[in-house]
Amino acid sequence: MPNATQTKNRRGFLGDSMRVAGALATCSFFGYLAGRKGRNRELLWQIDPDKCMGCGNCATHCVLDISAVKAVQCFPMCGYCDICTGYFDVGYTELDTSAENQLCPTSAIVRTFIESKAGQRFYEYTIDPAKCIGCAKCVKGCALMNGSLYMQVMHDRCLGCNECSIAVACPTEAFCRVPAEAPYLMKRQAIPLVKKFSIR
Amino acid sequence: MSSCIGATLFAAVVVGTYALYRLDPWANRGNDSPTRSALDLQDQFSIQPQLIHYLQTSEIPIPLDVVRAIAVGLEDRIYVAGDRTVYRFGSDGAGEVVLHTDGEPTCLAIGFNRHVAPGTFYVGVGKAIEVFLPNGEPLAVWHGLSDKTVLTSIAVSENDIYAADAGERVVIRFNPQGEIAGQIGRTDPDREMPGFILPSAYFDVAIGPDGELYAVNPGARRIEEYTSDGMLEGFWGKAGTAVDAFFGCCNPAHMAILPDGRFVTSEKGIPRIKVYNGFGEFECVVAGPSELGVRDSATVDARLEKNTQVFDIAIDSQGRILVLDPNTKRIRIFESRQEK
Numbered sequence: 001m002p003n004a005t006q007t008k009n010r011r012g013f014l015g016d017s018m019r020v021a022g023a024l025a026t027c028s029f030f031g032y033l034a035g036r037k038g039r040n041r042e043l044l045w046q047i048d049p050d051k052c053m054g055c056g057n058c059a060t061h062c063v064l065d066i067s068a069v070k071a072v073q074c075f076p077m078c079g080y081c082d083i084c085t086g087y088f089d090v091g092y093t094e095l096d097t098s099a100e101n102q103l104c105p106t107s108a109i110v111r112t113f114i115e116s117k118a119g120q121r122f123y124e125y126t127i128d129p130a131k132c133i134g135c136a137k138c139v140k141g142c143a144l145m146n147g148s149l150y151m152q153v154m155h156d157r158c159l160g161c162n163e164c165s166i167a168v169a170c171p172t173e174a175f176c177r178v179p180a181e182a183p184y185l186m187k188r189q190a191i192p193l194v195k196k197f198s199i200r
Numbered sequence: 201m202s203s204c205i206g207a208t209l210f211a212a213v214v215v216g217t218y219a220l221y222r223l224d225p226w227a228n229r230g231n232d233s234p235t236r237s238a239l240d241l242q243d244q245f246s247i248q249p250q251l252i253h254y255l256q257t258s259e260i261p262i263p264l265d266v267v268r269a270i271a272v273g274l275e276d277r278i279y280v281a282g283d284r285t286v287y288r289f290g291s292d293g294a295g296e297v298v299l300h301t302d303g304e305p306t307c308l309a310i311g312f313n314r315h316v317a318p319g320t321f322y323v324g325v326g327k328a329i330e331v332f333l334p335n336g337e338p339l340a341v342w343h344g345l346s347d348k349t350v351l352t353s354i355a356v357s358e359n360d361i362y363a364a365d366a367g368e369r370v371v372i373r374f375n376p377q378g379e380i381a382g383q384i385g386r387t388d389p390d391r392e393m394p395g396f397i398l399p400s401a402y403f404d405v406a407i408g409p410d411g412e413l414y415a416v417n418p419g420a421r422r423i424e425e426y427t428s429d430g431m432l433e434g435f436w437g438k439a440g441t442a443v444d445a446f447f448g449c450c451n452p453a454h455m456a457i458l459p460d461g462r463f464v465t466s467e468k469g470i471p472r473i474k475v476y477n478g479f480g481e482f483e484c485v486v487a488g489p490s491e492l493g494v495r496d497s498a499t500v501d502a503r504l505e506k507n508t509q510v511f512d513i514a515i516d517s518q519g520r521i522l523v524l525d526p527n528t529k530r531i532r533i534f535e536s537r538q539e540k
Contacts (some may be wrong), residue, residue: 004305017215052503081419083439085469090244090441103239117385118394120420121348136502143447143502144469149504158492171502191502 040094042180043129045164049150053056054136054143058151061169067134068157069166071108071127074186074192080114080122086142086149087111087125103141108132129154147187155183205449222300244441245278246490251443253408253475253484254534256491260293263481266304269512269525270524270531274319274334276516278531280524281305281323286332289531299336301325309354309361316359316376324351327464329363331378336492342378357411360428363413369396370416373428373434381392385415386428393432394420402453402468404512418450423463423480438478443472444482453510466523473523473534486534493528 047058047069058069085097087109092101097111108131112124127138127149134151144148165185167175178185220490264282271279278289279298287299297320307324311317327349329342345351348367355362360381361374371384380434387395396403397419404416415425422437438445446451446452452465461478464486471494473486489495494508501507509526516522523532 050504052502053506079449081399081421083449084446090239090241090470094440118397118420120397137239139502143504143507147502147507149505187504 004093022107028036029182030159036194044153044155044160044180044183045158045167045175046090046153046176046178046183046185047151048185049152051135051172052151053172053174054151055171056135056137057169057171058134058136058166061166062134063159063161064157067166068154068159069131070129071138071149072137072152072153073125073136074148074150074190075124077144077146077187077190077195079124079148080124081145082121082123084111084123084125084142085144086138088141090141103133103137104132104169105137106133108155109138117151125149132165147189152184168176202322205422219435230485235455237441239471244290244447245495247443247472247485247488247490248364248482251485252488252491253537254486255537256532257488257520257535258293258533259525260289260295260531261531262531263288263295264529267524267526267529268304268306269308271308271310272311272512272516272522273512278514278516278522279308279310279321281308281533286321286336297339299323302332302341305324305330306351307353309356309363311356314358315356321397322354322356322361322363324354324363327351329374329378331363332433338386339377344380350401353406355405355413357407357413357428362407362413364400364403364405364407366398369398369403371413372403374428382428382430382449384413385424388445391431397450399450402450402452404455406455406457408457409459414454414455414457414463416455417533418453421446421451423455423465431435436476443474447472454512456515456521458515459517462510463515464515464521466511466513468508471508471511473513473521487523487532492523492532 059067062068076109087103088095088101089103094101099107110126110128114122114124136151139149139151162174261278262289267280268283269281272450273279280287283302285297286299287295290293301323303325304324305323305475305511309322311320321332327345331339331342333339344366346368350367351363352366353370354366363372363374367371370386372380373382373384375381385393387393394419399419402418406414406415411463413428415424415426417424421439422435425433426433427433435500441447447467448469449465453468455468456464458464464473465476466473470489470491472488475483475486476482511525513521520536523534525532
């Protein structure tokens with residue numbers, strides 16, 4: 001007399017096989033998703049420019065002799081002014097490039113004439129990162145007017161310390177971790193302006 | 201032998217203590233770079249007392265979250281635009297909401313006695329001007345401005361309404377029906393019109409006692425006079441950090457005209473309110489940073505929300521200078537010391 005296992009037909013066998021394969025595929029899919037979510041992403045130190053007050057600690061607290069933090073210029077926010085309060089000392093005597101009239105202690109801002117329009121002269125201000133020590137004097141000066149200059153960690157110099165000594169010293173907790181795919185941050189105010197210029 | 205061990209231990213303790221206090225393995229004490237990054241504004245913040253000819257005599261708190269503009273209407277009533285309303289203050293300081301706008305107002309003007317529609321409110325909201333009757337009922341909305349429009353100021357003459365558009369960098373002249381009657385200040389070398397330079401969205405207009413139009417050209421640090429058909433009549437103003445000049449890239453931010461034709465200017469960056477005579481010669485200071493409650497430490501904070509905001513100004517028929525303080529949300533009223 002045949003037993004129960006011998007009564008299983010081919011259709012039943014194929015159905016069981018499909019169910020087992022489906023369960024295995026589902027487990028594999030969710031296992032893949034879980035593994036992907038748990039994978040470590042590379043994170044880098046960066047300064048949130050909307051939280052940075054320009055205290056100057058970036059210049060003095062980086063483990064590097066010359067800080068990895070530099071000033072950057074957001075051109076869509078810049079007024080290209082002839083009298084830039086981020087470039088000229090507030091007590092300037094002449095609008096020239098002499099050291100006593102410059103705010104930057106290392107002359108790291110390059111002032112380039114662009115055009116003359118409506119009787120006014122317009123200039124472009126760019127940062128020479130090799131000279132910038134990250135003191136944020138220009139950032140504070142620019143904040144008196146348009147606020148287009150701000151501080152960022154330069155990842156070609158940053159050592160990526162596990163505990164960033166500037167982050168420890170930062171009075172406004174402006175230091176944060178950002179994904180390596182998007183290592184630089186913009187001011188909130190600049191984002192729509194940059195989009196507008198990009199569309200053009 | 202034991203003394204040798206003791207000396208070694210003592211030396212080890214000394215070296216260990218020195219290392220503990222002197223060395224900085226986690227760089228908590230920094231990299232020994234000089235800390236000379238302070239922005240010294242002391243000279244600009246301290247104004248000689250003999251230059252200050254005005255005195256704050258009273259102040260009125262404003263029950264709004266955001267305050268944008270101040271204006272004086274009929275019977276010297278003070279109006280403040282902010283949030284989505286226009287608020288009115290009586291002589292006793294009591295306030296009430298006069299009208300509600302469709303969006304956040306950015307500028308405000310009220311028809312004066314000789315205006316074609318006395319008491320009418322003209323409120324800049326987004327890319328339109330909302331017009332209200334003296335009792336606050338909506339009358340009209342003037343559209344027809346461009347997509348780039350940023351309304352920053354409105355001024356009314358006897359027959360016209362002038363709106364400063366910082367986006368298009370022109371002053372737009374409306375007739376009382378809300379039709380655009382002309383544009384003033386667009387760059388035109390043939391008419392020797394240099395155009396307005398606006399590095400930031402501060403662009404003020406005002407009407408002089410004889411109906412002439414004055415507009416601030418902040419990027420040029422000067423005030424310009426125009427005819428109603430847009431001809432440049434003249435200008436004055438100079439750039440500099442001295443008290444008689446306009447500071448920084450773009451100033452003054454606001455302007456008002458006294459009943460006798462003298463100018464009152466309000467600057468941003470280093471907040472100071474000053475009076476110039478009708479020829480543009482510096483006369484005196486109304487209020488410097490300390491009179492406006494701003495300390496120099498506030499200006500060395502680069503955060504946008506910590507920046508000192510700009511003080512709008514208005515003038516009543518008695519020549520009192522009304523300063524809208526957005527930091528404390530108060531109206532500060534200044535009067536001449538001589539008249540006091």
